[in-house]
Amino acid sequence: MKDNFQVKRHGKFKEVWRRLKKSKTAMFGLVVLSIFILAAIFAELLIPYSVALKQNIPIRLQGPSAEHWFGTDGYGRDLFVRILHGSRRSLSIGLIATASSLFVGLIFGAAVGYYGGAFDNVVMRIMDTLSAIPATLMALAIVAALGSNMVNLIIAISIARIPAFVRIIRAAILGVVDLEYIEAAHAGGAGDFRIIMTHILPNIVGTLIVQTTMTTAQLIMRAASLSFLGLGILPPEPEWGALLSEAREFMRPAPHLMVFPGLAIVLSTLSLNLLGDGLRDALDPRLKS
Amino acid sequence: MSERVLEVKDLEIIYKTDLETVYAVNNISFSLNKGETLGIVGETGAGKTTTALSILRLLPERTGRIKKGSIKLMGEELLSLPEGRMREIRGDRVAMIFQDPMTSLNPVISIGDQISEVLSLHGYRDEKKENIDQRVDEVLRLVGISPDRKKDYPHQFSGGMKQRVIIAIALACEPDLLIADEPTTALDVTIQAQVLAMIRDLKDRLGTSMIMITHDLGIVAETCDKVAVIYAGELIETGTLEEIFLGKDHHPYTVGLFGSIPNLKIKTRRLSPIGGLMPDPTNLPKGCKFSPRCPHCMEICCQIEPPGYLAETHNIKCHLFKEKAGWKQA
Numbered sequence: 001m002k003d004n005f006q007v008k009r010h011g012k013f014k015e016v017w018r019r020l021k022k023s024k025t026a027m028f029g030l031v032v033l034s035i036f037i038l039a040a041i042f043a044e045l046l047i048p049y050s051v052a053l054k055q056n057i058p059i060r061l062q063g064p065s066a067e068h069w070f071g072t073d074g075y076g077r078d079l080f081v082r083i084l085h086g087s088r089r090s091l092s093i094g095l096i097a098t099a100s101s102l103f104v105g106l107i108f109g110a111a112v113g114y115y116g117g118a119f120d121n122v123v124m125r126i127m128d129t130l131s132a133i134p135a136t137l138m139a140l141a142i143v144a145a146l147g148s149n150m151v152n153l154i155i156a157i158s159i160a161r162i163p164a165f166v167r168i169i170r171a172a173i174l175g176v177v178d179l180e181y182i183e184a185a186h187a188g189g190a191g192d193f194r195i196i197m198t199h200i201l202p203n204i205v206g207t208l209i210v211q212t213t214m215t216t217a218q219l220i221m222r223a224a225s226l227s228f229l230g231l232g233i234l235p236p237e238p239e240w241g242a243l244l245s246e247a248r249e250f251m252r253p254a255p256h257l258m259v260f261p262g263l264a265i266v267l268s269t270l271s272l273n274l275l276g277d278g279l280r281d282a283l284d285p286r287l288k289s
Numbered sequence: 290m291s292e293r294v295l296e297v298k299d300l301e302i303i304y305k306t307d308l309e310t311v312y313a314v315n316n317i318s319f320s321l322n323k324g325e326t327l328g329i330v331g332e333t334g335a336g337k338t339t340t341a342l343s344i345l346r347l348l349p350e351r352t353g354r355i356k357k358g359s360i361k362l363m364g365e366e367l368l369s370l371p372e373g374r375m376r377e378i379r380g381d382r383v384a385m386i387f388q389d390p391m392t393s394l395n396p397v398i399s400i401g402d403q404i405s406e407v408l409s410l411h412g413y414r415d416e417k418k419e420n421i422d423q424r425v426d427e428v429l430r431l432v433g434i435s436p437d438r439k440k441d442y443p444h445q446f447s448g449g450m451k452q453r454v455i456i457a458i459a460l461a462c463e464p465d466l467l468i469a470d471e472p473t474t475a476l477d478v479t480i481q482a483q484v485l486a487m488i489r490d491l492k493d494r495l496g497t498s499m500i501m502i503t504h505d506l507g508i509v510a511e512t513c514d515k516v517a518v519i520y521a522g523e524l525i526e527t528g529t530l531e532e533i534f535l536g537k538d539h540h541p542y543t544v545g546l547f548g549s550i551p552n553l554k555i556k557t558r559r560l561s562p563i564g565g566l567m568p569d570p571t572n573l574p575k576g577c578k579f580s581p582r583c584p585h586c587m588e589i590c591c592q593i594e595p596p597g598y599l600a601e602t603h604n605i606k607c608h609l610f611k612e613k614a615g616w617k618q619a
């Protein structure tokens with residue numbers, strides 16, 4: 001019984017990747033998203049940040065041209081460079097806010113899902129209260145109270161998102177915690193922390209990945225809308241929402257100022273949603289073909 | 290020979306919810322010596338699994354409660370141990386084989402990792418990675434699975450193979466006591482026979498004591514040394530395998546149990562099952578729990594709970610044996 005016939009082994013993630021590749025929309029999302037992320041990471045290498053701030057009044061409000069791909073804004077700044085550098089803020093706000101709300105949601109969601117009881121009741125009623133406040137309103141209040149800068153913007157957005165994560169993670173854990181293999185793990189002498197980390201979380205990771213990509217898209221939008229309202233990133237720093245807000249003044253003479261930042265927001269969130277959809281299908285074993 | 294591995298005494302377990310109290314296990318006592326196998330037989334809901342879980346102290350936290358009694362493992366009282374010490378015992382000195390192999394393995398962890406987990410949890414020898422790997426190979430070979438399959442996931446195994454993996458996990462730390470909770474119910478008959486033969490063989494080789502929980506009298510006959518028949522949370526008859534299977538005197542319920550299985554040697558048109566259902570465990574009858582279904586029910590049965598009557602090691606809880614020759618009150 002030597003290696004004359006090799007058994008092909010499929011890792012779980014290899015299998016998911018294989019199914020994900022089949023979905024054209026998901027691959028489109030993945031490619032677009034990768035371009036955005038790579039552009040954001042290497043923005044400084046491509047064109048230095050100072051260019052994004054350099055004013056050149058004589059060439060203000062020009063349309064797209066070979067020299068200025070997306071045209072110029074009201075101060076004659078190159079819009080392409082501003083969107084490129086704006087992506088660093090918009091994307092990182094979306095990602096960091098998602099990661100931090102996921103982290104907090106994971107701690108509380110796992111604890112209440114696993115232990116249940118009175119603790120579950122108390123935490124979930126607090127989450128109900130939090131989610132009763134409209135997310136944008138709450139973020140507005142937090143930013144207004146703490147002052148508008150990037151860190152406060154991230155805090156404001158994250159807090160509003162925590163209840164959703166807690167609820168989703170709790171539900172996912174409740175679906176797993178009573179299964180026999182968890183009882184078997186208890187019978188093997190594993191402690192609570194170990195059971196949560198090694199036995200429960202790997203089983204709900206599919207739900208989490210999907211939820212995380214979708215949430216990132218939503219939070220990029222929320223960050224942009226808060227910046228649009230003048231909370232969060234302030235001019236002259238470029239950020240997609242802030243760019244849109246600046247473009248409002250010149251909506252008639254220079255509509256491209258709205259179109260390009262708007263496109264950036266649409267494309268990035270669309271690609272995240274498409275990727276999230278594709279991942280959900282790829283991770284769902286019931287759709288296995 | 291007679292080293293006491295497990296001694297359960299006067300065990301009483303209830304499940305308490307806001308609405309009702311379920312009397313799941315009432316006053317059970319039994320003991321198990323090294324290398325012996327005890328079969329616990331009974332209908333669904335009789336309290337078999339509850340008894341097993343209580344030995345590991347894994348009853349549902351919010352509802353299950355051990356009201357009184359004692360469970361001693363090698364002389365050590367388990368019921369008063371702190372949770373941390375209990376965790377050291379689970380999987381190491383007392384291991385459990387669960388009913389359904391399809392659901393008792395974690396689907397996203399490779400089987401090798403699931404075996405090595407229990408080893409590293411109990412500090413197997415000196416926690417060196419190579420030693421644990423070696424031991425994983427060893428136990429896999431022990432249950433007849435090739436060690437190069439240890440990187441595979443549970444869904445790549447058949448039901449019988451999965452049950453072997455579970456047995457491998459249970460035996461990895463060479464426990465003193467193995468609790469098998471209907472280990473073959475979810476398997477088909479040919480695989481059942483294989484798995485049973487393997488369990489018996491390994492148990493003999495390792496000198497492990499075992500509690501075999503089942504509703505299948507055939508399995509009991511094949512694997513056990515001692516038998517305990519449980520009804521409505523009470524052990525109504527206990528004895529050696531010979532006493533239960535070959536003895537003349539039985540509790541009416543045991544008679545009914547044997548009457549419910551087909552006999553190859555005697556030609557009958559119909560089986561004779563026990564009439565009626567198990568009593569509602571939230572509202573158990575007074576006196577003997579079996580009295581409402583018993584064909585020999587007397588007046589005393591509905592009023593006074595029968596004591597155990599003994600003939601050598603054979604113990605029967607029934608008023609019928611009060612004046613029978615050779616039987617005396619325990």
